[in-house]
Amino acid sequence: MMARRVIALVLLPALLLAGCWDRLEINDLGIVTLVGIDRAEAGVRLTVGVVAPTSTPGQQEKGGGGGKGGGAQSGRAIAYSAEGATVVDAMTRLQEKVSRRLFWAHARVLVFGEEYARQGLTPALDFWTRHREPRLLLQVVVTPGEAAEFVQLQPRLERLLSEAVRETINLRFQTRVLLRDLVEDLRDSPGHAIAPRAELVPGQPDGRDVSISGTAIFRKDRLAGWLDDRETRGLLWLRNEAQTGTMTVDLPNVGSVSLNVIRGRTVVKPVLAGGRLRMNVALTVDLDVVESAALLDWSKEETLRKVEGSAERSLRERITGTLQKLQDEYGVDAVNFSEAVRRSLPGLWETRWKNRWDQVFPTLPVDLQVTAQIRRTGEHSAPLGVPENQVQKNQQKLLKQKE
Amino acid sequence: MVPPNPPQLSSLPADQAVQALQSIPLGSSLGENLGLLRQVFARCSDLVVHQLAPGAGSAFAVIYIDGLIDQDLLDRDVVRPLLERGSPSAPMASVRSLTYVPETARVRTHGELVQRLVSGEAILLADGSPEGVAYGLQGWETRAISEPVAEAAIRGPRESFVETLRFNTAMLRRKLKSPGLKTEALTIGRVTRTDVVVAYLEGIADPGVIAEVHKRLQHIEIDGVLETGYLEEFLEDAPFSPFPQIQNTERPDTAAGQLLEGRVAILVDGTPVALIVPTVFAQFMQANEDYYERFLIASAVRMLRYLFLLVALLLPSLYVAVITFHHEMMPTSLLLSIAEAREGVPFPALVEAMAMEVTFEVLREAGIRLPKPVGQAVSIVGALVIGEAAVRAGLVSAPMVIVVAITGIASFAVPRYNAATAVRMLRFPLILLAGTLGMFGIVAGLSGILLHLCALRSFGVPYLSPMGPMDWQGLKDVLIRAPHWAMRLRPRLVGGQNRVRVGKGLAPGPPPRSGGGR
Numbered sequence: 001m002m003a004r005r006v007i008a009l010v011l012l013p014a015l016l017l018a019g020c021w022d023r024l025e026i027n028d029l030g031i032v033t034l035v036g037i038d039r040a041e042a043g044v045r046l047t048v049g050v051v052a053p054t055s056t057p058g059q060q061e062k063g064g065g066g067g068k069g070g071g072a073q074s075g076r077a078i079a080y081s082a083e084g085a086t087v088v089d090a091m092t093r094l095q096e097k098v099s100r101r102l103f104w105a106h107a108r109v110l111v112f113g114e115e116y117a118r119q120g121l122t123p124a125l126d127f128w129t130r131h132r133e134p135r136l137l138l139q140v141v142v143t144p145g146e147a148a149e150f151v152q153l154q155p156r157l158e159r160l161l162s163e164a165v166r167e168t169i170n171l172r173f174q175t176r177v178l179l180r181d182l183v184e185d186l187r188d189s190p191g192h193a194i195a196p197r198a199e200l201v202p203g204q205p206d207g208r209d210v211s212i213s214g215t216a217i218f219r220k221d222r223l224a225g226w227l228d229d230r231e232t233r234g235l236l237w238l239r240n241e242a243q244t245g246t247m248t249v250d251l252p253n254v255g256s257v258s259l260n261v262i263r264g265r266t267v268v269k270p271v272l273a274g275g276r277l278r279m280n281v282a283l284t285v286d287l288d289v290v291e292s293a294a295l296l297d298w299s300k301e302e303t304l305r306k307v308e309g310s311a312e313r314s315l316r317e318r319i320t321g322t323l324q325k326l327q328d329e330y331g332v333d334a335v336n337f338s339e340a341v342r343r344s345l346p347g348l349w350e351t352r353w354k355n356r357w358d359q360v361f362p363t364l365p366v367d368l369q370v371t372a373q374i375r376r377t378g379e380h381s382a383p384l385g386v387p388e389n390q391v392q393k394n395q396q397k398l399l400k401q402k403e
Numbered sequence: 404m405v406p407p408n409p410p411q412l413s414s415l416p417a418d419q420a421v422q423a424l425q426s427i428p429l430g431s432s433l434g435e436n437l438g439l440l441r442q443v444f445a446r447c448s449d450l451v452v453h454q455l456a457p458g459a460g461s462a463f464a465v466i467y468i469d470g471l472i473d474q475d476l477l478d479r480d481v482v483r484p485l486l487e488r489g490s491p492s493a494p495m496a497s498v499r500s501l502t503y504v505p506e507t508a509r510v511r512t513h514g515e516l517v518q519r520l521v522s523g524e525a526i527l528l529a530d531g532s533p534e535g536v537a538y539g540l541q542g543w544e545t546r547a548i549s550e551p552v553a554e555a556a557i558r559g560p561r562e563s564f565v566e567t568l569r570f571n572t573a574m575l576r577r578k579l580k581s582p583g584l585k586t587e588a589l590t591i592g593r594v595t596r597t598d599v600v601v602a603y604l605e606g607i608a609d610p611g612v613i614a615e616v617h618k619r620l621q622h623i624e625i626d627g628v629l630e631t632g633y634l635e636e637f638l639e640d641a642p643f644s645p646f647p648q649i650q651n652t653e654r655p656d657t658a659a660g661q662l663l664e665g666r667v668a669i670l671v672d673g674t675p676v677a678l679i680v681p682t683v684f685a686q687f688m689q690a691n692e693d694y695y696e697r698f699l700i701a702s703a704v705r706m707l708r709y710l711f712l713l714v715a716l717l718l719p720s721l722y723v724a725v726i727t728f729h730h731e732m733m734p735t736s737l738l739l740s741i742a743e744a745r746e747g748v749p750f751p752a753l754v755e756a757m758a759m760e761v762t763f764e765v766l767r768e769a770g771i772r773l774p775k776p777v778g779q780a781v782s783i784v785g786a787l788v789i790g791e792a793a794v795r796a797g798l799v800s801a802p803m804v805i806v807v808a809i810t811g812i813a814s815f816a817v818p819r820y821n822a823a824t825a826v827r828m829l830r831f832p833l834i835l836l837a838g839t840l841g842m843f844g845i846v847a848g849l850s851g852i853l854l855h856l857c858a859l860r861s862f863g864v865p866y867l868s869p870m871g872p873m874d875w876q877g878l879k880d881v882l883i884r885a886p887h888w889a890m891r892l893r894p895r896l897v898g899g900q901n902r903v904r905v906g907k908g909l910a911p912g913p914p915p916r917s918g919g920g921r
């Protein structure tokens with residue numbers, strides 16, 4: 001018993017010896033929030049935004065002005081950049097310039113420069129999925145131009161650019177692609193991917209703002225081209241990812257009506273007709289009237305029907321436009337029709353289409369059916385502050401329109 | 404009949420002198436008896452020897468310790484009858500019938516005489532009689548029954564135990580009006596001769612536990628018992644455990660409640676604190692008010708207490724572990740705020756946490772002992788120095804102050820003070836483990852604590868019951884407090900003798916609708 005106690009006492013400190021090796025005080029961390037990857041002579045150029053914490057509370061925000069260089073403004077991110085043959089090689093060089101241990105677990109956004117993206121993402125992706133620190137929940141964006149320049153931007157509203165990008169994407173007006181989604185897309189046949197496009201745009205008074213608009217379309221892991229804002233909306237509808245948004249319907253001679261999308265649901269169903277594959281796409285949208293520049297009486301059912309019809313046409317146009325661009329110009333199935341086919345016709349998918357989907361997709365006939373319904377018309381039915389006869393006149397014009 | 408040699412007697416230690424006197428019978432000469440008594444009580448200024456001579460040739464002496472006697476009663480019922488009617492040649496038997504005190508006893512030896520004297524009885528000795536009479540006329544200044552200090556309650560009885568054992572047993576008896584309430588008396592302490600009462604409800608309490616309590620109490624050989632704490636340390640199953648295995652209470656209602664569950668109470672003269680055995684962990688989270696308040700509220704509060712028990716035990720160590728090892732576990736924005744607050748703090752988080760926790764404990768400790776007006780000053784200075792100045796000076800980060808403050812308050816949410824202290828002390832090793840081994844250390848520490856709790860017994864009852872050995876009925880009084888009509892059975896391991904406490908189907912409801920009328 002005594003001997004056992006002695007042994008236990010001798011062994012106890014060993015517990016302490018084993019400890020502490022991973023100990024890292026929070027103020028020795030260089031918290032990376034944003035990572036930019038560009039093409040460089042050596043291989044890759046890595047640009048990171050490292051948070052510069054304030055030394056004492058209450059000393060933040062002295063002197064304004066964002067812009068290049070990312071001066072040592074407290075509480076904001078400072079950009080560092082280094083080149084290397086691989087990501088880790090660049091990272092090692094980067095660490096030589098930063099006095100704190102770079103910490104990747106809180107990186108939120110991965111920005112690819114256009115040039116790098118055109119050359120193929122795969123070499124840069126391995127590290128982010130293999131290393132234990134970065135999360136698979138990184139938001140992936142592609143910027144036209146240099147990622148290095150993008151990372152250096154100091155946003156005006158948010159403290160950190162990564163937050164600005166993330167929050168904007170999370171509003172879900174545009175596509176949202178996490179690293180997890182990206183690697184999944186690339187893995188599955190046919191292996192194409194998309195990513196939101198993040199861009200620097202001129203802002204007031206002399207700074208620049210970040211804007212998330214449009215989508216980067218990848219053929220395999222290489223950037224093939226872009227979809228613009230409008231086409232991206234169409235893409236979102238097709239992918240059943242449009243959760244919110246507004247649409248403005250133009251009624252000729254009457255005016256425009258802006259509608260809020262409350263919910264939308266797209267069902268993609270592949271059908272086999274006479275040995276030929278067709279895609280049935282059924283879209284149902286619930287709408288809310290938020291602005292009626294067209295002076296109409298919303299208490300009348302025919303008004304609703306007319307506007308719903310216009311909304312359906314407008315949606316159809318938009319979606320068809322996107323499809324055309326994808327099928328004719330890029331030949332890339334960014335809509336993930338392949339997934340729908342694989343799910344409902346798994347046997348045929350394996351034998352007939354899996355390996356030649358890129359040839360099938362561009363000529364794939366798509367039947368699109370759009371149903372829009374206006375659920376609410378706002379606080380009043382007839383516009384306020386407008387003479388009744390004018391509303392009547394408009395109403396007449398609307399009803400005279402043909403479908 | 405040879406009186407012992409006085410120098411020899413006085414050189415003996417007090418308890419042995421009484422032993423030696425035990426074998427010396429009283430003599431027939433009053434003078435000789437008093438002489439020996441005076442030797443024994445040499446230099447005792449509070450001994451009163453009141454010699455009476457009602458008639459020629461008769462001599463009595465009334466002896467008592469000043470301050471332990473109800474003087475009025477003694478005069479009225481003993482001294483006056485003797486003076487008025489005592490005859491010179493009255494034998495002792497008739498003297499007894501002269502006086503009016505019901506509680507009398509014969510005294511035959513010097514040892515008995517001394518013993519009764521120090522317990523506060525008055526002794527009557529008569530010349531020519533080898534026998535004295537002891538009158539139970541104890542009466543001394545006692546503290547009035549007051550409100551409980553350590554176990555305050557909003558709803559519930561306002562009385563608390565006092566220092567006088569008799570009052571305490573009476574308070575129990577008033578609540579449990581049954582002959583089943585047994586109050587077995589013992590005396591413990593060679594010098595203090597402290598009265599101890601073991602109280603239990605016969606037929607409900609486990610006879611095995613009662614026997615074990617008796618066995619352990621009789622085993623104790625100590626010079627003095629000044630508080631139940633002296634006994635508690637002799638009674639515990641695992642003296643080195645940080646967890647108290649015996650509950651103490653100053654509330655008669657709590658004690659009565661525990662007796663009704665089949666537990667045994669140990670009351671000690673001279674202290675308002677009673678011990679209750681066997682004790683399980685769940686008891687430390689039960690406040691007496693839980694049983695008086697409506698059960699939904701009581702259950703909600705109970706769950707809150709368990710939550711804050713965990714907070715009190717774990718919060719500082721979790722904080723230390725996360726900010727020194729597991730930075731990825733925090734949401735980014737929280738990490739950034741903490742990083743900002745910690746920027747410029749010179750100490751590692753572990754040192755910071757230990758320093759702050761120790762400071763808090765010191766403040767608490769100082770606050771208890773200090774006289775009230777000074778105590779306030781200390782808490783103001785403490786709060787100002789630690790909360791404000793240390794953060795301002797950048798020595799300590801503000802989140803750490805918040806963590807320590809929440810932990811401190813959380814520990815006071817545990818209703819039993821001794822259990823709360825155990826939890827507070829345990830968090831120091833946990834902080835150390837967290838600062839060296841991170842989350843792994845915390846889990847290891849918690850596992851250790853849990854293993855220990857599982858192994859712990861209180862008078863043979865597993866400490867974690869009714870969760871340890873699962874007892875569904877008992878679970879109704881752990882995380883929640885089920886309504887009284889639903890807690891039909893007593894805890895199995897404690898009151899297993901006679902389990903039913905509430906009849907079946909007593910859940911109340913609206914009255915049945917009578918036909919026709921509305």
